[in-house]
Amino acid sequence: MAAARWNQAITDFKLAIKYKYNLEQQFKIHHKIGQCFIKKKSYKKAVSSFTTALELVNKQALNLNENTRKEFNKILVDCINKFSAKADDVKKTVEDFKPLNPSNIDPRVTDQVEVLETVGKGRNAFAKNNIPVGSILAVVDAIGPHLNPDNAAQREFLEPSSSGDWPVPVNNDVEKFSLLFQMAMNEKEVSEETHARHSLVVVLLLRALRKTTYYKDGGLETPAEKFSQQELLLGKLMYKLRLIQDMNSHPIWGVSRSQKDKIGKDHIGAGLYTGIGSYFNSDCNPNTFRVNIGKKMLLIASKNIKRGQEVMDNYCIHFSELPTVTRRPWIQEHFLFYCECEACEEDWPTYSNLPQDRPNQKIADKLVALEMENIECIEKGNIDKAVESHKKEITLIQGGLSEPHQLPVTIRNSFQFCWWKKVVQYLQQLEQADPVNV
Ligand SMILES: [Zn+2]
Known part of the structure; x- marks a missing residue:
């Protein structure tokens, strides 16, 4: 969260520059931006801000008294010398989420x-x-x-x-x-x-x-x-x-x-x-x-x-969470259609009443191993790997179990949880990244 605060400060300082706040002493704002970048261990950007500040301090047009000018000159030169040699923290680039093969007609959706x-x-x-x-x-x-x-x-x-x-x-x-x-x-x-x-x-x-x-x-x-x-x-x-x-x-x-x-x-x-x-x-x-x-x-x-x-999307709520007798009228009332999906037509039970029989031994063994892997990955924060093992679990279940059954619902929920974890991770990475120019 600290990185987010420094990013916010940098953005605010840049806005101050953009809107010409305290034009006479803008070098101070550049200096502050440099200090924020140091907190984020982005030394190259920090040095660049200090250099801009130094150029401004030394501009003759700047209406500064000579002592102040000398004082800041020294501070900035010291900063530049000190941080020029330091290596930046290696930051991963944050990749945006994109649909699988975006469609030519509507690039927001996959062409699959x-x-x-x-x-x-x-x-x-x-x-x-x-x-x-x-x-x-x-x-x-x-x-x-x-x-x-x-x-x-x-x-x-x-x-x-x-x-x-x-x-x-x-x-x-x-x-x-x-x-x-x-x-x-x-x-x-x-x-x-x-x-x-x-x-x-x-x-x-x-x-x-x-x-x-x-x-x-x-x-x-x-x-x-x-x-x-x-x-x-x-x-x-x-x-x-x-x-x-x-x-x-x-x-x-x-x-x-x-x-x-x-x-x-x-x-x-x-x-x-x-x-x-x-x-x-x-x-x-x-x-x-x-x-x-x-x-x-x-x-x-x-x-x-x-x-x-x-x-298929789901406009209402998953069948496992609300009985058909309540769900169907709700859909009718809110979306004005009578749902004829398989779960509605066959009145599939909610989660606790779903069949729980074990899949065959071979599949069960593989599922247990994958589940252990999941827990370990999530504990270690290796979300991408957890997503991969969920995919394997879902594939196994799809091949070896027929719905309705409790297991596909459990894994679906757990897979969705992984994706929310991925979202959290993505947002955290965005916070670590440096802010874009304003
Ligand atoms: Zn339905």
Whole structure:
């Protein structure tokens, strides 16, 4: 966490320089930046900052008294001499998560899925080839993420990282918004109460807009008593967006980085993920799971997916956590469809009532060995290796057990936990890395 504080300080100092704070004595700020880099053992960058400071001190134009100038000159020369010889701490470069072979059509999603559109049924994503467990299928930024307002402390999860990216378009804004407006909103199935609620909010928003400078700056006609045609168009768009948001929001989870062994996961808000919501349908026993890095969402294969199989997300909750009798109506109420997935149709039991019979001896022995390896890897912080042994376990189970069964659920949860660990590790590496230029 200390590295994060020095990074924050460096960013603040750089902003001070950018906005010409205390222009006469900017060398002091460069000196301070150098000191922060020393704390981070980034000596090359420190020396570079000290050198800039020295150049500024020696600029004749600088309105300094001669003693001060000499004093700082000496301090800076000493710093440069002292730290020039020191070797930087070797930092690993932090690799961003990318989908497996990004698609040409939508680079946020892997090209290993084929998205087909069926009239009346919407889009489905099928595996074009066999997709190995653990493959990253999509990396998508949220459009218009909104946070739970009651937990401001969690805001940090949404403002991380040197990549610091607010939503990026598919290729351009037109494509992004056209995808957004194509998302399902099930207008006909929505209850009258919901329609009334959205109408009311939209009217309020339009009225509120009249109190802003939007009209002047947006070049729109000054509103009369009644809503103008332009306002009505805006209202329709807002109304549609609200319906889309109801149907397509994914939760955003923040992960706590403070605890070493535990993963604290908090529901910190929701966002629209066109790259996931537009292509992947829901199943209560999905072959994927999602993790968040800030606003970014990763969709990961939780099983080996065979060529031709549909790649499924989960909009609700895993079958093992909530009985069909509660889960199905919940999906119907919130997403306005009657779930016909295998787990729903066959009324698979929840976790504690799932079959627990042991797989055959050969598989059981291998699983025990892999499980020992997992525990050891996680204890040692070797998350990548833990991910690999989970993949082997899942492959073994897929070949040797039929669902529903307790074991695939246990390993799925444990695999997902590993991925959250990976996220924590990634965020920590980002903190160690030097901040990007402001
Ligand atoms: Zn279902």
